[in-house]
Amino acid sequence: MKESDIRKYAQLMQELGLTGLEITENDQVVRLERSAPSAKQAVAVESAPLVKAEKEDTDYISVKSPVVGLFYAAPAENADPYVSLGDRVKQGQTLCIVEAMKLMNELSAECDGVIEKICVTNGQMVEYGTELFRIRRA
Numbered sequence: 774m775k776e777s778d779i780r781k782y783a784q785l786m787q788e789l790g791l792t793g794l795e796i797t798e799n800d801q802v803v804r805l806e807r808s809a810p811s812a813k814q815a816v817a818v819e820s821a822p823l824v825k826a827e828k829e830d831t832d833y834i835s836v837k838s839p840v841v842g843l844f845y846a847a848p849a850e851n852a853d854p855y856v857s858l859g860d861r862v863k864q865g866q867t868l869c870i871v872e873a874m875k876l877m878n879e880l881s882a883e884c885d886g887v888i889e890k891i892c893v894t895n896g897q898m899v900e901y902g903t904e905l906f907r908i909r910r911a
Contacts, residue, residue: 774803783807793841793901796874834883836906838899842873846895854895860888861911868906871899885911 846854862882890907
C-alpha cells in the first residue's frame with residue numbers, strides 16, 4: 774500500500790472521528806489507530822464494571838465487535854431486530870450486523886443461550902472489542 778493511500782485513510786479517520794481503521798488490500802493488512810482523550814475516559818468508566826461482572830459470573834458469554842463500524846440490530850431500517858432482550862438464541866443464529874467500510878459483517882451467537890443484555894443501540898458507532906451483547910449460557 775502506498776504512503777499516499779495511508780495518509781488519505783488517516784485523514785478520513787480524523788474527519789469521521791474514528792480511533793481505529795483496518796484496511797485489507799491485495800493480501801496486505803494495514804491497521805491505523807489513534808487516541809482520543811475523551812474516548813479513553815469513557816472506555817475506562819464503562820469497562821471497569823464489565824470486567825467485574827465477568828469475574829463474578831462465568832455463565833455469561835460476552836459478544837464483542839470484531840471491527841470498528843456501525844451497529845445494526847435489524848437487517849433493514851423498518852424490520853424487526855434480529856434479537857431482543859430475553860430471546861432464546863441458538864449457536865450460529867444471527868445477532869446483528871456491524872457495517873465497516875460498506876461491508877456488512879453478520880455476527881452470530883457462539884453458543885445456545887438467552888440474551889441477558891444488549892449493550893449498544895441501533896446505529897451506534899462501535900470500536901473493536903466493544904461489548905455488544907451478553908448471553909447467559911443455556
